[in-house]
Amino acid sequence: xxxxxxxxxxxxxxxxxxxxxxxxxxxxxxxxxxxxxxxxxxxxxxxxxxxxxxxxxxxxxxxxxxxxxxxxxxxxxxxxxxxxxxxxxxxxxxxxxxxxxxxxxxxxxxxxxxxxxxxxxxxxxxxxxxxxxxxxxxxxxxxxxxxxxxxxxxxxxxxxxxxxxxxxxxxxxxxxxxxxxxxxxxxxxxxxxxxxxxxxxxxxxxxxxxxxxxx
Amino acid sequence: xxxxxxxxxxxxxxxxxxxxxxxxxxxxxxxxxxxxxxxxxxxxxxxxxxxxxxxxxxxxxxxxxxxxxxxxxxxxxxxxxxxxxxxxxxxxxxxxxxxxxxxxxxxxxxxxxxxxxxxxxxxxxxxxxxxxxxxxxxxxxxxxxxxxxxxxxxxxxxxxxxxxxxxxxxxxxxxxxxxxxxxxxxxxxxxxxxxxxxxxxxxxxxxxxxxx
Numbered sequence: 408x409x410x411x412x413x414x415x416x417x418x419x420x421x422x423x424x425x426x427x428x429x430x431x432x433x434x435x436x437x438x439x440x441x442x443x444x445x446x447x448x449x450x451x452x453x454x455x456x457x458x459x460x461x462x463x464x465x466x467x468x469x470x471x472x473x474x475x476x477x478x479x480x481x482x483x484x485x486x487x488x489x490x491x492x493x494x495x496x497x498x499x500x501x502x503x504x505x506x507x508x509x510x511x512x513x514x515x516x517x518x519x520x521x522x523x524x525x526x527x528x529x530x531x532x533x534x535x536x537x538x539x540x541x542x543x544x545x546x547x548x549x550x551x552x553x554x555x556x557x558x559x560x561x562x563x564x565x566x567x568x569x570x571x572x573x574x575x576x577x578x579x580x581x582x583x584x585x586x587x588x589x590x591x592x593x594x595x596x597x598x599x600x601x602x603x604x605x606x607x608x609x610x611x612x613x614x615x616x617x618x619x620x621x622x
Numbered sequence: 623x624x625x626x627x628x629x630x631x632x633x634x635x636x637x638x639x640x641x642x643x644x645x646x647x648x649x650x651x652x653x654x655x656x657x658x659x660x661x662x663x664x665x666x667x668x669x670x671x672x673x674x675x676x677x678x679x680x681x682x683x684x685x686x687x688x689x690x691x692x693x694x695x696x697x698x699x700x701x702x703x704x705x706x707x708x709x710x711x712x713x714x715x716x717x718x719x720x721x722x723x724x725x726x727x728x729x730x731x732x733x734x735x736x737x738x739x740x741x742x743x744x745x746x747x748x749x750x751x752x753x754x755x756x757x758x759x760x761x762x763x764x765x766x767x768x769x770x771x772x773x774x775x776x777x778x779x780x781x782x783x784x785x786x787x788x789x790x791x792x793x794x795x796x797x798x799x800x801x802x803x804x805x806x807x808x809x810x811x812x813x814x815x816x817x818x819x820x821x822x823x824x825x826x827x828x829x830x831x832x833x834x
Contacts, residue, residue: 415692415710420700422799430700432775438797439782445797449789450730451713452796454660467655471675475647475682479640535641542641562641 412444413437421448422455538604539612541565544589545602555597557616560589570605628704636693647682650708654681657712665720666731680719681712732790762825769819777812784809 413421413434420426421434437444535544546558559571569585575598583590585604603613623645626634631649634642658677662669669677685692696707721728770781783794795802820826 414695415714416696416699416702416707418710419702419706423700423702423706424799425700425702435776435779435798439779439786442787445783445787445789446730446793447714447717449793449797450661450664450717451710452799453730453732453793454657454664454713455709456796457660463652463656464659465655466652467678468671468675471655471678472647472651474675475651475679476644478679478682478686479643480686535639 411437412441418448418451422451535562536614537612538602538614539606539610541569541585541604541611543604545616555595556591556593557595557600557602558589558591559585559602561585561587565604566606566611568607569611572601572603572605574601574603575599629698632693632696632704636690650705651678653705653708654678654712657709658716661713661716662720664731665717665728667720677716677719681708681715684711684715730790730793732792765823765825766816766820769816769823769825772819773812773815777808780805780808781812781816 411433417426417430417434421431426434434448438448439445535542537543540563542562544558544560544562546560548556548558557573561569564587565585571581571583571585571590572579573581573592573595580595580600581592583592600616601613602616604611623631623634623641626642626645628649631642631646635646655674655678658674658681659669662674662677692711696704698704717728767786770778773781780794780798783789783797784791789797791802791805795805798805817826
C-alpha cells in the first residue's frame with residue numbers, strides 16, 4: 408500500500424470540501440487501497456448525511472459530562488500553587504525590589520528573590536485553584552519588603568456562609584467571609600500558609616501556599 | 623471563558639488551562655453523546671447507557687492522552703472546524719472501540735439497493751464484467767483490474783470501492799461525498815468504457831452496445 412492514512416483533520420476538511428485537489432486525491436487513494444479507511448470514511452459520510460441540523464437528541468447525563476471534565480490530569484494542588492507562587496515571588500523580587508527597598512528601609516528585605524524574571528510574565532501572578540468544590544482565583548502582590556497581599560476571588564458561587572481561613576501552622580492570620588467579590592489579606596510576611604475554605608458543615612478544602620524566602 | 627471560540631478554548635486547553643477544559647467538555651458533550659449513539663446505531667447496535675458513557679468519555683480521553691497530543695496536533699489547516707474535527711475523532715474512536723469489543727466483527731448497517739453483491743453489475747447488456755469479477759479465474763480477474771488501472775484515478779477509486787471492497791452503494795456514495803445519482807451515472811459510463819477495454823483485450827466478447 409502506498410497511501411498514508413488520512414489524519415482526522417484532513418478527513419474533517421474532506422467532508423467540508425476544503426481540501427485542494429492533491430490532498431483530495433490522496434484521500435481517495437487511501438479509500439481505494441485500504442478497506443478500513445474506506446469503511447471509516449463511509450461511516451463518516453453516512454452519519455454526516457443523517458446528522459440533524461440542530462436537535463441532537465437527549466444530552467449526555469450530567470454525571471458523564473462531569474466524569475469527562477474530571478479527566479483533566481490531577482496535580483497535587485499544594486505543589487502546583489507552591490511552584491507558581493515561588494515563580495511569582497522571584498518575579499516580584501526582581502521587578503519590585505527597588506520599590507520595596509524604598510518603601511521601608513529595612514536592613515534586609517524579607518524577600519530577596521532573584522533569577523526567573525526573564526522567563527516570568529505578569530499573568531503568572533494569578534492562579535486558579537480549587538478549594539473543595541469552589542474554583543478560586545488567587546492573586547499575589549508585594550506591598551513592601553516581606554509584605555505580601557493575597558487575594559482570593561471565587562469563580563463560582565460559594566456556599567452560603569463560606570469562610571476563608573488563612574493560617575501559619577497553628578496561628579490564625581486572617582479570616583474573612585467569601586462573597587462573590589472575594590477577599591484580600593494584606594501585609595502578610597513571607598511564610599508558609601494554609602488557606603482553607605469552610606462552610607457551615609465544616610472545612611470544604613484547603614491548599615498550602617509557600618510564600619517563604621527563596622534562595 | 624464561556625464566550626471563547628472553539629479554537630480559543632482548544633488552545634487554552636493546550637496551554638494547560640483546566641477551566642478551559644471544563645468549558646470545552648461542556649460545549650461538546652452533547653454532540654459527542656449524540657455521535658457515539660448514532661455510530662452504534664449505524665452499526666446496528668443499541669448501546670446501553672453505561673456503554674455510551676464509556677465511549678463518550680473515551681473520546682475525551684483520546685484528546686488528553688499522551689500529554690494532550692491530539693489537542694496539540696489540531697492546526698486548523700484547510701479551515702476545518704473544531705466541531706467537524708471532533709466528529710471525526712469521535713466516530714473513528716467509537717468504531718475502533720466497538721470493533722475491539724466485538725472481536726473485529728462490525729459491519730455498517732446500510733440498506734443495499736442494487737449493491738455490488740447483486741448478480742448484475744451493469745444496468746444493460748449481458749453482464750460479462752460482473753461474471754469476470756465474481757467467478758472467473760484469478761488470472762482473468764487480474765487482467766480486468768489491470769484494465770481498471772488505465773482509467774483516471776477517481777474512476778479507479780469508485781470501482782475499487784464497489785467491486786473490490788464491496789461497499790454498498792449508499793456507503794460508497796457517502797465515502798466519495800457524492801450523490802447517488804452521480805454515482806450511478808459514473809458507474810454506467812465506467813462499465814461501458816471498461817467493457818470496451820475488456821473486449822479489446824480479448825477478455826470478453828464485444829456486445830452490441832460496445833464501440834467497435
